[in-house]
Amino acid sequence: MLKQQLRAISSLLSSITLIGICVGMTSTLLSLRATIENFGTLTTGIIMSAYFIGFLFGATRAPKDIRRVGYIRAFGGLAALAAASILIQAIWVEPTVWFIMRFITGFAISAIFVIVESWLNTMADNKNRGTLLSIYLVLIYAGLIAGQLLLGVADPSGFMAFALVALLINLALIPILISVTVEPTTHEAKKVPIRSLLKLVPLGIVNAFIMQACYSMFYGIGPMYAIYIGLSITQVSLFMASFIFGGMVAQAPIGLLSDRFDRRVIMSVCAGLGSVMALILAQLDASIIWLIYLCVALFGACVMPLYSLGMAHTNDYLEKDQMIGATGAIIKVGGIGSIIGAPAVAALMQFGAVDYFFLLIMSLTLTVCLYSLYRVTRRARAEDQIGSSYAMLGPAQTSDELLTSLVDEYEYQVEQYTEEQEAAENNSDDTPKSGSPS
Incomplete structure (x- = not known):
């Protein structure tokens, strides 16, 4: 079959x-x-x-x-x-x-x-x-x-x-x-507003925003940084390929671990190790090219599965009919992070912070690490994580159902506003006017 x-x-x-x-x-x-x-x-x-x-x-x-x-x-x-x-x-x-x-x-x-x-x-x-x-x-x-x-x-x-x-x-x-x-x-998918997700599963929203910002930084500004530290064009292409290769190889093993243990702990470990690799990469230059390839591959292996882990963690606390709408909302939040990420790090580098490219990324991954640990102390693990098993998500996870839910979210906001206006008008009509019989 x-x-x-x-x-x-x-x-x-x-x-x-x-x-x-x-x-x-x-x-x-x-x-x-x-x-x-x-x-x-x-x-x-x-x-x-x-x-x-x-x-x-x-x-x-x-x-x-x-x-x-x-x-x-x-x-x-x-x-x-x-x-x-x-x-x-x-x-x-x-x-x-x-x-x-x-x-x-x-x-x-x-x-x-x-x-x-x-x-x-x-x-x-x-x-x-x-x-x-x-x-x-x-x-x-x-x-x-x-x-x-x-x-x-x-x-x-x-x-x-x-x-x-x-x-x-x-x-x-x-x-x-x-x-x-x-x-x-x-x-049809059940609509799930972003504000509702932020109250229900805040880690999923925070993780999506930060990690997509990191990916945007690396893909957009990473090649410029590689040129800055002395890599040739061919070496830059291998530098970027190593990052993707590391992420591709690590997705499935990390996903299996997250299905067996608390995903928030796995997220914290991955983000923490990613921070360590970013710190090491910030100290390297073109004189040790093989070490750069190795470290950037390990960096990709740590940070690229984080978006998928965050999505699976979010689904752990949702009903089945909420998952598609929630995924669409998370994609939207991640997209905003992507839009902000590259210009933000570029602005800092423009004013002399080129040497701190990986340190800036490290600060974001470290934030995910610490916040994941914090959420472990605030809420119990989802019961057997039965809401959703881990699924690999590519760099552009945008299936029709997921994208339609983005449109649905906007329409949901319009419907809510219309209902509130109609309710207000009805209440106004039902209120006795001055001088009229009660």
């Missing part, structure tokens, strides 16, 4: 692997090119944050548009839009243009993940959904690593690297456009 489903979605998995290569290659490429063009650290951080702004905008608006035009046609249009935005950045090397195009890229990529993950959920059943999604995430991580390695053989100062990204995006169109399958459908 599983083999048949894998054959049925092989074209889909091929397409998303190519997209993963492009996503992995683009952020590092733009960071390096911005360094070459002397954009400045702060300007680069703002440009890189545009991707996450676009990602959030796409997460909010794209689901409705996709349902209107269909998944397959939407995939083709969005991939073409992403390819065009990359090529425009190669033609017009100017910060304002790059900010706009980076926003468009984020919008297109977020909607593409909507299509792919919805497709996977439609093809899978309850017996093998976890297996299929794990295969999908491994391919995503493999694509991200391959993207970093490809950048090592493409000169970021020229047009060729940008053209290669656009070419791969266009090649990703072919498998999915020639495939024949039923388009996925969506289902």
Whole structure:
């Protein structure tokens, strides 16, 4: 059964692997090119944050548009839009243009993940959904690593690297456009406001915000820092690939541990070890390159599973019908962290704090470590953690159901406000007016 489903979605998995290569290659490429063009650290951080702004905008608006035009046609249009935005950045090397195009890229990529993950959920059943999604995430991580390695053989100062990204995006169109399958459908999810989650499971919200900010810092500004400490372009690509590889290898083992022990303790240990690795990395330079690769891989192994751990911890305290809506709310909070992360660390580095790049990240991971321990003292462990088992989440976990819940949250706020207004009007009508009989 599983083999048949894998054959049925092989074209889909091929397409998303190519997209993963492009996503992995683009952020590092733009960071390096911005360094070459002397954009400045702060300007680069703002440009890189545009991707996450676009990602959030796409997460909010794209689901409705996709349902209107269909998944397959939407995939083709969005991939073409992403390819065009990359090529425009190669033609017009100017910060304002790059900010706009980076926003468009984020919008297109977020909607593409909507299509792919919805497709996977439609093809899978309850017996093998976890297996299929794990295969999908491994391919995503493999694509991200391959993207970093490809950048090592493409000169970021020229047009060729940008053209290669656009070419791969266009090649990703072919498998999915020639495939024949039923388009996925969506289902209603129970709305879960962010403020409710903050009261019920504050660690999940805090962890999502901080860790996505850390990921944004590393992906957006990490290549610039690597250049600053003396790494070559090829070494920078290996530096970034090591981080992703460490995270990919550690996801499953740490996830299994979190299913057996209190997740908050596992989160604290991972964040604490991540802080130690960040402290070590802050002391290293290009003279000990093998140690840098090893430490950054261990750093990735510690911090990359934290987002998934936080999501699973949140689900431990929720009802089944709340999980989809809650995940959407956490994605939104994480997206805000991503938007703030890169510009914040870039601003500090702009004013002479370049040497403190990893120390800044260390302060955030240490915050997660200490807050996780604090929550252990404030609340008992979820009973057998039966609410939800750990599931690996990729760097862009945006399935249609999850993204639709973001739209639902906004609509929920409007409904609540409308109900309150109507109640106030009814109370006003029922109140006896002066001079009228009671």
